[in-house]
Amino acid sequence: MGKTEKYDHMKVIGEYAGGYKKLITLGRCLAGISAIMTLIPYYELWKIIRTAVNGENTNQIKTYAFISVGLIIGALLVYIAALLCTHIAAFRVQANMRSSLMRRIITLPLGVFDEDGTGKIRRIVNDSTAATETFIAHTLADKTVAAVTPVGLLVLVFAFNPVMGLICMIPAVIGFCCLMKMMGKGMQEKMKEYQDALENMSSEATEYVRGVPVVKTFGQTVHSFKRFKECIDGYCKWATDYTLMLRFPMAGFMTCINAVFAFIVIAAFWVTGDGIANADILNIMYYIIITPLITIALTKIAYSGESEMNLIDALKRAEKIMDIEPLNESRTAVNPSGNEIELKNVTYRYKDAVRDAVKNVSLTIKPGEHVAFVGPSGSGKTTLAELMVRFFDVTGGSILIGGVDVKDISSAKLMEKVSFVFQDSRLIKKSIFENVRMAKPDASEAQVLEALKKAQCMDIIEKLPDGIHTVIGEKGTYLSGGEQQRITIARAVLKDAPILILDEATAFADPDNEAKVQAAFEELSKNKTLIMIAHRLSTVMNADRIFVMEGGKCVESGNHEELISKNGLYKKMFDEYTKAAMWKVGA
Ligand code: ADP
Ligand code: MG
Secondary structure, three states: OOOOOOOOHHHHHHHHHHHHHHHHHHHHHHHHHHHHHHHHHHHHHHHHHHHHHOOOOHHHHHHHHHHHHHHHHHHHHHHHHHHHHHHHHHHHHHHHHHHHHHHHHHHOOOOHHHHHHHHHHHHHHHHHHHHHHHHHHHHHHHHHHHHHHHHHHHHHHHHHOHHHHHHHHHHHHHHHHHHHHHHOOOHHHHHHHHHHHHHHHHHHHHHHHHHHHHHHHOOOOHHHOHHHHHHHHHHHHHHHHHHHHHHHHHHHHHHHHHOHHHHHHHHHHHHOOOOOOHHHHHHHHHHHHHHHHHHHHHHHHHHHHHHHHHHHHHHHHHHHHHHOOOOOOOOOOOOOOOOOEEEEEEEEOOOOOOOOOEEEEEEEEOOOOEEEEEOOOOOOHHHHHHHHOOOOOOOEEEEEEOOEEHHHOOHHHHHHHEEEEEOOOOOOOOEHHHHHHOOOOOOOHHHHHHHHHHOOOHHHHHOOOOHHHOEOOOOOOOOOHHHHHHHHHHHHHHHOOOEEEEEOOOOOOOHHHHHHHHHHHHHHOOOOEEEEEOOOHHHOOOOOEEEEEEOOEEEEEEOHHHHHHHOOHHHHHHHHHHHHHHHHHHO
């Protein structure tokens, strides 16, 4: 059913299940037994009708009835046992899948998380494993029932009156053909499109919600979120096309499964052509009861087919994460000597991009130097900073820290050397204490407090109910963007790495926060190599050296005075900046 491509999903599930594979098999066997047990009462029913029609011993009816009830209860119990087995196995598979995904995710280059979007990854880890769990826990048992029942039913249908059975099977056969057509080729593709559309809408919706402040502030209309609208429109079109595609087979299927009674009437006329006998009444009554069961079985097959396609899609998505190249850890890890940073012809192109985001950048940053990167948006500043901490590996050239290529430094060592505060640094839903201590898991409370003090966070702590042990995001304790930023700075202070990278770290801070954030940075960058990326040129004026980026290249460098006298891009940016700043003062 539905296997348009050769994809052995049971093998994949088996790999995740390990020893629990046997439990899945046991569950399926029990489900099969339960299906057979459910069918036997129909034979008893036939005997009951026969006894009644022929006016035979009514005591017999009681016996048949008790056997039936007993079998049905028995079947239910066996089915529960089957579900128990498949559920235990399903939970195990889900747990194994999640942990192997998470183990993989930890080894991935950090850059993956903005390239592919954390939203997408989260969806795969949550939803794909949940789909797999549902499939194993419920669908597998149902599928066995759906396979066993029609066979048993066929036996029951043809055993008593083959002619009537044959006529009653006509709608079932046509219905089955319609079903096969629906499940046929293109369906797996459609399911993939459906999941893709959901994924896109979910990540665009997040973007949209994040952008609401901009919409409100600048009085833009919702139409400025073109991509969001486009993906909703795309989904709408998909849904319409899909519905239209299924219109005829679905109508056929529904007509057939609902037409069974019409065929029973035809069959009744057929077999009673020359006078009605007791045996005919018995058969007609029996067929009225049993034939609809075939359609129920067909519907079950349809659903389990759909859920199987969902599963295949889910497994493939999980595989896609497993297929991302992890960051290669050098086996011969070399310890860097010193903190000098040297970029040699560094080039980087994002996957599937048409041009380099960073092109042939060569420069050296001396230990203890304070440098700044400025340039128009999209000029490659963030990319360059991310390359230095190996969010990605360069596509050309090399980056050396302390004379050693970053690829040859173990990631633990590299993280010891560098700390970074990015614009959207987030806090996790734990206490402030634990959030800060993430930088240095063995730090004492006194050390954490010291770091918070240096990062100018004491005013935040004072107003929280449980001080540094207040859990962020709980009981309405939310911190503003600027406040969160100061906490992440405290994290960097505690880490005390010799190299510090700040990417537009003050861009979102309000004036009150900005002054504090600035003070925190000054404290933080004492005796350290500082690499700063900033919008506000006022914050970079004092840097020892400023690198001006444009179109992925470093086009100018020097200190503020030198760059102003060069009368180039920096001068132009500075003039515009001062104009804007003055305009603000005037207003
Ligand atoms: P800046 O920080 O100077 O604004 P970035 O380094 O963010 O610039 O971006 C440099 C270029 O790389 C831009 O053209 C941008 O569109 C592109 N870029 C940035 N991030 C990605 C990404 N995850 N995938 C593809 N292209 C990207
Ligand atoms: Mg940037």
